[in-house]
Amino acid sequence: MIGQTVDVLVDRPLGTYHPRTDTIFYTVNYGYVEGVIAGDGSFQDVYILGVDEHLDTFRGTVIAVIHRLDDVEDKWVAAPDGMAFTKEEIIEQTRFVEQFFEIEVYC
Numbered sequence: 068m069i070g071q072t073v074d075v076l077v078d079r080p081l082g083t084y085h086p087r088t089d090t091i092f093y094t095v096n097y098g099y100v101e102g103v104i105a106g107d108g109s110f111q112d113v114y115i116l117g118v119d120e121h122l123d124t125f126r127g128t129v130i131a132v133i134h135r136l137d138d139v140e141d142k143w144v145a146a147p148d149g150m151a152f153t154k155e156e157i158i159e160q161t162r163f164v165e166q167f168f169e170i171e172v173y174c
Contacts, residue, residue: 106140117146
């Protein structure tokens with residue numbers, strides 16, 4: 068999936084709180100790819116890096132996969148075409164949620 072173009076429906080935009088708790092504030096846009104089923108049985112979740120404005124939809128490239136060692140699903144990381152981030156930058160920008168999991172990042 069790395070290098071694949073995806074269309075993401077953003078259901079947790081940058082600058083909003085998680086719908087079930089006010090302790091998680093989204094510092095990046097976050098959504099899902101409709102039609103791709105993840106390990107939890109829901110649509111595949113995607114963090115969107117490199118866009119500093121509230122989005123409803125996004126088309127970009129999968130640049131990494133966050134593998135959760137202690138969960139049933141992986142998270143994809145997408146960015147605008149041609150934009151890249153280091154593994155360390157990805158970990159830092161997704162820490163607001165991924166801090167609760169043991170993860171490996173594949174770029």
